[in-house]
Amino acid sequence: MRRYIVLRGAQMILVMIGVTVLCFFMLKVTPGDPATAILGVQASPQEVERLRRSLGLDQPWFVQLGIWAGNVMRGDLGISYISKKPVSELILTRLPVTLELTIFSMLLAILIAIPAGIISAVKRNTWIDYFFTGFSLFGVSMPSFWFGILLILVFSLWLGWLPASGYVPLQRGIWPHFRSLILPGLALGLFLAGVLVRFSRASMVETLVQDYIRTARAKGLSNRHILLGHALRNALIPTVTIVGIQFGALLGGAVIIETVFAFPGVGTMLLTAVNQRDYPVVMGVTLVIALLYTITNLVVDFIYMWLNPRIRFG
Structure with missing residues (x-):
């Protein structure tokens, strides 16, 4: 275990170096002068x-x-060319908003996709399976920014149920805060939900035909006990992989979604910094996002061991 942690730490350092160098050269070849x-x-x-x-x-x-x-x-992390404030201070101010939006959208996607994938696997080749498969195809095909605009059009302009833009801090009330997260969370989490439905369904279908599942059925165990006590835990392993990988994609997608919904997170700050050629802010935000992504993947590896004790890292 110690050797594995050391190796992963070295990999994280290499990733940080690679991201830094790549981002630096991309800024240098971008037209414009700070x-x-x-x-x-x-x-x-x-x-x-x-x-x-x-x-x-x-x-x-x-x-x-x-x-x-x-x-x-x-x-x-340097001083912003524009605001003349430390980049670390700017990131610490905006990062909680982006992390909250990202985690909220991930939870929405998981709560929707995992049950849908399980039901689709159990009811495969029925209209329920076809419905959730169609939803999955819709999720991976619909651009998040376009889906966000549609959500604003329907739920804000037509129905008037939810705010079209802006972020309400938690200090101003739980319900107003939650309402401000629903539409951007749905728009950001749609793609992940579509991917998770496909993976959770495929993993569950593969798990349900294993020998130990047939043995459990032969012993007379109920379908609920078989699904929740035996199949689900093993079927979740590849799904956890996708969740960890897609966390970085959600952070990247937050740049667009925060712009669509006028969210004061690091996404809008990064986009503004790119337009203003504020190199220290761009470099600092990119480095922090890459660090969060690598840490998330490390956490996912340890979740593997919890889901399947047979997995060991040497």
Whole structure:
């Protein structure tokens, strides 16, 4: 176990380095100059060059990357070019909103998809199975931003049940806070729900034909006991894999959904920073998202062991 944790820690460090370098080069090849974006097109070339020197943008790329990496090793993500505030402070302010939206959408997807997948497997080749299979196809095919717009159109503009945009903090009431999460949570979690229905159904179908399931039926155990006590735990293992992998996709999808629903999370902050060429904010947010993704995958590995004690890591 200790060896496995050390190896995974080394992999996380390599992932962080790879994400940092890739993000840095993508920013460098993106058209636009931070100094010009800050001062505006009316600024003189002398003013632009002076600001570039003060920001260190006149240094070679490897020097800029080395300085930023050295600061990160000391826990300093830099200062925003635009707001002049520490990037870590900006992320800590916005990250809880994004994490709450992501976790909420994941819980919605799990609560919808896992029962649907199990029922579809038990009732396979019936109209119920076809209905949930169609829902799965709809979920993986519908773009999240377009589905979000449809949700706003139906539930906000036509019916007036839910707010069209904005985020209500929990301090202002549980129900208003929950209402502000429903539509963006559904829009963000639709794709994951569609994927989980397919995987949970396929995994359950495969599990139900195993020898130990037939043995349990031969012993006279009830279908409920067989499903919940024997089949479900083993069938959830590949589903847990998908949940862990898709967590990073949900964080990435939050960039678009937060823009559609005007959510004050790191997604909108990242998009704004890209448009303003605020390199420290872009680098810091990307690094934090990558770190959360790798930690989630590590947690998923330990959930494997809880679901199936036969799995051991050497």
